[in-house]
Amino acid sequence: MSVLSSSIARKVAMALSALFLIIFLVIHLAVNLTSLFSEDVFNEMSHFMGTNPLIQFAMQPVLIFGVVFHFVMGFVLELRNKRARNVKYAKFNGAASASWISRNMVYSGAAILAFIVLHFIDFWIPEINTKYILGDMSGVLPGEEGYRYFEELQHKFVNPLRVGAYVVAFIFLGLHLAHGFQSAFQSMGFNNKYTKCVKNLGTIYSIVIPLGFIIIALCHHFNH
Amino acid sequence: MNLTLKIWRQKGPQDKGQMVEYKVTDISEHMSFLEMMDILNESLVANNEVPIAFDHDCREGICGMCSLHINGEPHGPDRGITTCQLHMRTFKDGDTIYIEPWRAKAFPVIKDLIVDRMAFERIQQAGGYISVNTSGNTQDANAIPISKLNADLSMDAAACIGCGACVASCKNSSAMLFVSAKVSQFALLPQGKVEAADRVRNMVKQMDEEGFGNCTNTGACEVECPKGISLENIARMNREYLKASII
Numbered sequence: 001m002s003v004l005s006s007s008i009a010r011k012v013a014m015a016l017s018a019l020f021l022i023i024f025l026v027i028h029l030a031v032n033l034t035s036l037f038s039e040d041v042f043n044e045m046s047h048f049m050g051t052n053p054l055i056q057f058a059m060q061p062v063l064i065f066g067v068v069f070h071f072v073m074g075f076v077l078e079l080r081n082k083r084a085r086n087v088k089y090a091k092f093n094g095a096a097s098a099s100w101i102s103r104n105m106v107y108s109g110a111a112i113l114a115f116i117v118l119h120f121i122d123f124w125i126p127e128i129n130t131k132y133i134l135g136d137m138s139g140v141l142p143g144e145e146g147y148r149y150f151e152e153l154q155h156k157f158v159n160p161l162r163v164g165a166y167v168v169a170f171i172f173l174g175l176h177l178a179h180g181f182q183s184a185f186q187s188m189g190f191n192n193k194y195t196k197c198v199k200n201l202g203t204i205y206s207i208v209i210p211l212g213f214i215i216i217a218l219c220h221h222f223n224h
Numbered sequence: 225m226n227l228t229l230k231i232w233r234q235k236g237p238q239d240k241g242q243m244v245e246y247k248v249t250d251i252s253e254h255m256s257f258l259e260m261m262d263i264l265n266e267s268l269v270a271n272n273e274v275p276i277a278f279d280h281d282c283r284e285g286i287c288g289m290c291s292l293h294i295n296g297e298p299h300g301p302d303r304g305i306t307t308c309q310l311h312m313r314t315f316k317d318g319d320t321i322y323i324e325p326w327r328a329k330a331f332p333v334i335k336d337l338i339v340d341r342m343a344f345e346r347i348q349q350a351g352g353y354i355s356v357n358t359s360g361n362t363q364d365a366n367a368i369p370i371s372k373l374n375a376d377l378s379m380d381a382a383a384c385i386g387c388g389a390c391v392a393s394c395k396n397s398s399a400m401l402f403v404s405a406k407v408s409q410f411a412l413l414p415q416g417k418v419e420a421a422d423r424v425r426n427m428v429k430q431m432d433e434e435g436f437g438n439c440t441n442t443g444a445c446e447v448e449c450p451k452g453i454s455l456e457n458i459a460r461m462n463r464e465y466l467k468a469s470i471i
Contacts, residue, residue: 007400007438008428008465077438081396084437086329090230090243091322093296094395098442103395105440183441189466191459 010077015187017070018180022205024063029212035153036219043147047139050127050149071113078106101179108176115169122156157220166217170210177206225251225317229264231276232324234333241333243322253313257300258283258290260312261323277336283308285450288385291392292337293324298389298448306387306450326388328397330434343434344386344402350430351423352406354415365415374412381408383451390445390453396437401445403431404461405453411464421468428465 004010031049035042049055094103101108130136141148157163181202185191190198226249234241248264255263258280265275281289290307294300300310315321323337331339356362382405390401407424410416416423439458446455 005432006428006465007398007432007436008462009469010438011462012466077440081398081437081440084329084397084435085327087241087327087333089293089296089324089327090232091296091324094444096297096301097393097444097447098395102440102442103444179441186441186455186459187439187462189459189461189463191456 004073010073011187014070014073014077015184017066017073018184020066021070022177022181022184024066025209029209032216033212035150036216039150042153043139043149046149047147050131050139051137067116071109074106074109099179101175102183105176105179108172111169111172112176115165115172118162118165118169122162126152154220154224157217158224160221163217163221167214170213170217173213174206174210177209178203181205225253225312225315225319227251227260227315227318228320230320230322231337232333233276233336234325236335237332243324251312253311255312256283256308257292257294257310257312258308277334277338279338280308285309286385288387291326291339291388293322293326293392295322298326298392299387299450303447304450304452306385309450326392328388328391328436330397330399330436331388331391339388341386341388343436344388344399346434347399347403347427347430348386348406351419351426352410354410354419356415368414370413378409378412381405381412381453381457384409384449384453385451387450389448389450391436393444393448394437394439395442395444396440398439398445399431399434399436400439400458400461401449401453401455403427404457407461407464408457411460420464421471424461424464425468428461 004013031042031045034045139147139149141151157166182195182199185195185198226247229246229248230243231246232241233244246264248260248267251260251263258278261276261278268275279289279291281287283290285306285308288306290299292299292307294307294310299305299307300314302310302314325331325333325337326339326341328339330343331341334340384402384405386402388399388402391397391399394401407427410423411420441455441458443455446453
């Protein structure tokens with residue numbers, strides 16, 4: 001890990017993994033949005049994503065690495081940064097000079113991590129179990145016709161507690177992105193006449209993406 | 225006005241230190257903050273007590289010596305000023321004011337409110353200069369074409385007085401605004417470009433070795449900086465560092 005021995009290298013690594021996850025979120029939302037319009041399209045896309053070897057064995061490991069790296073690095077950096085001030089101020093008015101969101105990325109990040117654990121228990125672990133442990137790659141439930149994905153999705157959003165947890169998590173995701181999006185660009189040295197545009201894009205992104213996921217969760221909850 | 229002061233007292237680097245409460249009376253609102261501290265010290269001396277040690281020098285906002293973390297902010301609640309430029313009219317009669325030293329592992333307390341800022345000097349020595357022969361054959365700087373924009377940006381970066389408010393305000397105790405200003409002021413000029421790669425690598429290495437935290441782009445440093453050093457400098461330093469590391 002000698003590549004990451006300098007503070008700026010660690011900053012850039014955080015930013016690169018963040019931008020990778022930002023792109024991933026767009027793809028994830030695009031696929032999920034199809035579930036609002038067409039059961040068949042969603043099923044087809046889910047089956048493709050879940051069985052295509054390139055996605056399963058190349059993209060999925062990269063994604064998992066990206067997620068794990070971003071979290072581990074984030075917590076490591078927070079710990080190191082805390083250690084850089086060994087005696088605390090008796091009075092520290094952080095709000096006077098920086099937003100709450102930017103000062104508390106580790107907490108919004110921790111909330112997102114908790115959500116990812118729930119999300120993995122809900123969807124990823126059962127999928128891996130069905131496909132690679134039970135060996136059923138058909139995507140069809142025994143004795144039924146058509147793919148199972150849409151039905152499984154709707155079934156997950158019956159419980160209002162789970163829907164509530166998802167909504168809260170997406171609000172934290174929005175807060176995290178509100179600072180993180182433009183911060184990633186700044187970390188990579190991008191600060192010029194287009195920065196205002198990047199900041200605006202970040203604000204739009206941090207509202208639209210989480211809101212999209214929230215709408216999907218609520219629609220399936222109320223339409224089931 | 226009458227004020228209650230809660231001030232950090234620490235006998236020396238090894239002492240544990242604590243906040244001590246003092247009362248000051250009849251403080252004029254026209255005084256600077258440091259003059260108010262002088263009055264407090266005079267009364268302490270008159271009572272055979274040890275005066276409070278605090279850094280100060282020019283008292284006109286250009287030397288970068290005065291520090292003080294006042295009511296949770298470096299140089300107090302006003303913007304674009306050093307502590308010597310902070311006036312007592314900023315406060316109200318009866319206020320309680322917290323006065324603490326800069327807090328960072330890389331800025332150890334020497335005594336009371338004075339911290340050791342030699343870490344900044346060592347970062348400067350690691351590369352914050354250009355190697356120019358000054359034996360009398362130096363080329364006239366005006367003979368080198370420099371764009372107005374770059375000259376201005378370099379001058380803005382060079383306005384940094386190395387006071388350390390950026391470190392004090394940062395939740396991570398990061399020194400990146402200081403280091404980036406020093407990197408930028410040279411990187412923007414033709415004379416500085418020759419050693420740009422070594423400079424940024426060495427200064428960042430020294431910054432990390434001193435134990436400063438890592439920047440998370442909260443922007444607190446830019447807000448608290450008495451000289452208005454911009455975050456654009458940090459982005460420039462990141463670019464310079466990436467360029468120096470990859471190419």
